[in-house]
Amino acid sequence: MSLHSSYVRRLLDSWPGKRRFGVYRFLPIFFVLGAALEFSMINWTVGETNFYRTFKRRQAKNYVEEQQYHQQHEEQQKEA
Structure with a gap:
């Protein structure tokens, strides 16, 4: 279990902007994910709906x- 948490911690710490933006440096990821979800809700159809x-x-x-x-x-x- 500690192997995964240390891997995740290293991955998160390597994300740029830690000193300047802190936790908020991840916001662009969530904006992109939200836009992708909205795009899929509009454009993907299952059958006729x-x-x-x-x-x-x-x-x-x-x-x-x-x-x-x-x-x-x-x-x-x-x-x-």
Whole structure:
């Protein structure tokens, strides 16, 4: 176990910018990983769907259900 932790420690210590940026020197890695994840969610499709089509469909369904709820609630208030 100590072999892996010393390897990881050496790898992290060898990353440039330690004195100037400290822990924040790893931020560019996370920005790139986030951009890659976003790119994959937009462009990769499985069958006929991808993340954004599913998200938009769910948003539309929620909107319709909310409108129906409000319409039913208004009808109940008019009856009372």
